[in-house]
Amino acid sequence: MTTTVASPTFKYYQVIGNQSGPPRPGFTAPIDVALGPGGLLHVLSSYYEYDAKSKFVVKCNFNEDYMGFFGAKGEGDEEFTWPNSVAVDKSGNVYVSDEWLNRVTIFSPEGKFVGKWGVKGNKNGQWERPAGMVFDADNNMLVCDSLNHRIQKFTKDGEYISKFGKFGAGHGEFNMPWGICLDRQSNVYVADWRNDRIQKFSPEGKFMMAVGGTGSGDGQFNRPADVAVDADGYIYATDWRNDRVQVFDPQGRYVTKFLGDCPGYSKWAVDRMASNPENMKEQRDLVKNFTPERVFYQPTGIVVDDQNRIIVTDTGRHRLQIYQKQGR
Amino acid sequence: MATKEELNLMAHLIRRAGFGAHPDAVEAYAAKGYGATVEELLNPESQPPFEDDLIYRYVPYFRSGTGMQGYQAYWMYRMISTKRPLEEKMTLFWHHVFATSYTKLNRNPQANKQIQMFRNHALGNFRTMLIELSKDPAMIFWLDNNENRNGRPNENYGRELLELFSMGVGMDGQSNYSEDDVKECARAFTGWTLAPGLPRYPYGDYFWDFEYRPDLHDDGEKTFLGRKGRFNGEDVVDIIVEQPSTARFLSRHLYNFFVADEPGVPSWQNTPPADPATIQALEEEYFRSHYDIRSMLRVLFNSEGFKKSRFAKVKSPAEMVAGVMRLVDDYTTPKPDLHNIAYSCSYMGQDLYNPPTVEGWHTGREWIDSGALVERINFAADQVGDPDKPGVRRLVDKLAEMGPTMTPEQLVDNCLHLMGDIHPTAARREDLLESVRRGGEVKVGRTKAQREAFAQRVAGLLRLIVAVPEYQFA
Known part of the structure; x- marks a missing residue:
């Protein structure tokens, strides 16, 4: 007997963004996004190293209300050098990992510095370039320990709990893992960056499934940066150097891909462009090919909310592109 | 084990065909032998590729940024860390010859894309390079070929293609082409234009594309360097690469860049080469190999003239900076604030992506003035004086x-x-x-x-x- 299962459909939902740093509403190379209480978006930007205002976290919502920012480039307590990932705990505290400073920095929901932890090394509880982070149901944090090629679990205060994985390309092995997420059953999904695949593990870290392989064909990856899973177990991965997002079903079968469908200006962009509309029109009237404005350029972070909205940081275009799953 | 003389010769080769190296690396090259090392340099694909993914992960704006400082830092990082030094050195060579400045373009990623094109064809065929150059959007905008159209020719690109990019104004006391040839060359490139890209705001920079517009092209008969036909741009390039003057021009450029400082390009019509034997060997290889750059460089690096030319050239700022960093082995893997290293190169007088004119930088002793010398010494002293490097x-x-x-x-x-x-x-x-x-x-x-x-x-x-x-x- 053959059972045919209809694939879900997706529609474009929204674009949020504009190339701008604080205090103007915008992002500069947003590389990760996390959802906080009430669906608040926390967007981490990491842009110029020669401009202190180019590395920061912006808080906003789907109405495109700009709700402030915190952080700057540097090595101080409230600063970032190579920020990689953002996560939010149940209380709304914001955690930012930094691959150069080898630490996680914690901010209050209001964006005030609360603390930091992390020790460089390769022993249990130490790390080399912490990357993706995710909180589990117990409010513990799983972290991609990228240059030790493993996943470590900590309490939210940085106390070591457990680890799994080692360097390699076999099942359960990693090569510079980047993004990480959990499904509703607490299974763990890791963007195994330099192995060009997504791996799935049980909550205890036992290998369950690998998806992908090197290439640009459907189902293949060129350096996947992040992964997200929806309530039905569908897997979404940013295919970083192929400039797309790929979707897989819960069994790891390729479903579809998003190339980017930005329809035009976001609300923030409209506000910005309003200052000189005639000049912009003049420039745009010369353009024949608008595809580059629609598509992804260096998509990096990805998260799915409880309304099946798939939020992607379109890093090279300084915006979020958001899709929505329509059901099956 | 290599002799002291073999080590010294190898250090010379790596300084010229690359950006210098730590003595450990020189010893490793010397152990392979001179001939084998020349072949390794000439065939960069035999060595591991540059790890773009790694630096883009840590410094995302190196791939998609808007500011020029990022591209300067990115290129300097490539010079410092590449395992394919001749590929990067030749990329710098073409930037010297086909000098294009980002300041007019105001599109920094486009300027970087031109550099990537130079890298892609760095050791390839000169005809291919000239065709790609003529289609390069940065070059088209830089020399106004987007305004070169049937009935209203703009001669800027056509003139520089002949004068500065391929033939030179003259050699052996004779002119290489006439003013009429310039005009006919420009006519052949009418309609070679660019498709404007989207404006920078609100979502960042976009690339221009090359576009051939038949409606803007002058399809009439032309007379170019004594030949008649309804020439288009490719036909003109085909005629150019066949000229003895092109062989001479390219040979002198390679000699000046890799062997010994020569007088500036404008004087080549009346100033004969300092080393005519090596120049002649390069010219012969140009035609024998059908315009193959790699073959010419093989002749060059194996020539006695090259081997005896130690310390006959003033280091360019890029060579100075990259060479010192390779010696102290810092920034050879990703590290923050690469832009500060690139700034040093600019302070010494070589603002990458921003040559002073279409003639490029004046090289040799013109690199050195009192300010530049202080920058050079201070930079090098700060780096080598740190025993923690x-x-x-x-x-x-x-x-x-x-x-x-x-x-x-x-x-x-x-x-x-x-x-x-x-x-x-x-x-x-x-x-x-x-x-x-x-x-x-x-x-x-x-x-x-x-x-x-x-x-x-x-x-x-x-x-x-x-x-x-x-x-x-x-």
């Missing part, structure tokens, strides 16, 4: 292996040898010796404190060595 630490260890004590002469001469066989004048060598003598007996020591004191002493000597005038030469 990995490359400096390995130099110290290498010296320590030579014995528990050494005379001031041994310390100075060994350091000069490890820095690439530098030969200061007798008076300057005496100055170096005197500074060592003032520090007392040279002991390596066994304790951590003694070793640290030795390291500091070596680092202090290295600071003085990079300040001797001879260090400014490659």
Whole structure:
């Protein structure tokens, strides 16, 4: 007997963004996004190293209300050098990992510095370039320990709990893992960056499934940066150097891909462009090919909310592109 | 094990065909032999590719940024860390020859895309390079070929293609082409234009595309360098690459860049090459190989003229900066704030992506003025004077292996040898010796404190060595 299962459909939902740093509403190379209480978006930007205002976290919502920012480039307590990932705990505290400073920095929901932890090394509880982070149901944090090629679990205060994985390309092995997420059953999904695949593990870290392989064909990856899973177990991965997002079903079968469908200006962009509309029109009237404005350029972070909205940081275009799953 | 002379020759090759190297790397090249190393350099695909993914992960704006500082830092990082040094050196060579400045473009990613095009064709066929150059949106905008159309020709690109990019105004006292040839060349390139990209805001920079517009092209008969036909751009390039003057022009450029400083391009019509035998060998290889750059470089690096040309060239700022960083082995893997290293190159007078005119930079002794010299010495001294830099630490260890004590002469001469066989004048060598003598007996020591004191002493000597005038030469 053959059972045919209809694939879900997706529609474009929204674009949020504009190339701008604080205090103007915008992002500069947003590389990760996390959802906080009430669906608040926390967007981490990491842009110029020669401009202190180019590395920061912006808080906003789907109405495109700009709700402030915190952080700057540097090595101080409230600063970032190579920020990689953002996560939010149940209380709304914001955690930012930094691959150069080898630490996680914690901010209050209001964006005030609360603390930091992390020790460089390769022993249990130490790390080399912490990357993706995710909180589990117990409010513990799983972290991609990228240059030790493993996943470590900590309490939210940085106390070591457990680890799994080692360097390699076999099942359960990693090569510079980047993004990480959990499904509703607490299974763990890791963007195994330099192995060009997504791996799935049980909550205890036992290998369950690998998806992908090197290439640009459907189902293949060129350096996947992040992964997200929806309530039905569908897997979404940013295919970083192929400039797309790929979707897989819960069994790891390729479903579809998003190339980017930005329809035009976001609300923030409209506000910005309003200052000189005639000049912009003049420039745009010369353009024949608008595809580059629609598509992804260096998509990096990805998260799915409880309304099946798939939020992607379109890093090279300084915006979020958001899709929505329509059901099956 | 390589002889001292073999090591010195290898250090020379790596300075010229690359950006210099730590003595450890020079020894490794020397162990392979000169001929094998030349072939390795000429075939960069035999070596691991540059790890773009790694640097883009840590510094995302190197791939998609808007600011020029990022692209300058990115390119400098490539020069410092590449395992394919000749590929990067030739990319710099083409940037010198086909000088394009980002300041007019105001589209920095487009300027970087041109550099990537140079890299893609760095060691390939010269005809292909000229075709790609003529289609390059940055070049089209830089020299106004987007305004070159049937009935209203703009001669800027056509003129520079002949004068500065392929033939030169003349050789052996004769003109290579006429004013009419310039006009006909420009007509052939009418309609070679660009499709405007989207504006920068609100979502960042976009690329222009090359576009051929038949409606803007002058399809009429033309007379170019004595030939008649309804020439288009490719036909003109085909005629150009067949000219003896093109062989001469390219050979002199390669000689000036890799062998010895020559007078500037404008004087080549009336100033014969300093080394006619090597130039003739390059010209012959140009035609024999059907315009293949790799083949010409093979002849060049194996020529006696090249092997005997040690320290006949003033280092360009890019060579100085990348060479020092490769010596001290810092920023050879990703690290924050690469832009500060790239700034040093600009301060010394070579603002990458921003040559002063379409003629490019004036090289040789024109690199040096009092301000630039101070920048060069300070930069190099700061780097080699830090014993915590990995490359400096390995130099110290290498010296320590030579014995528990050494005379001031041994310390100075060994350091000069490890820095690439530098030969200061007798008076300057005496100055170096005197500074060592003032520090007392040279002991390596066994304790951590003694070793640290030795390291500091070596680092202090290295600071003085990079300040001797001879260090400014490659």
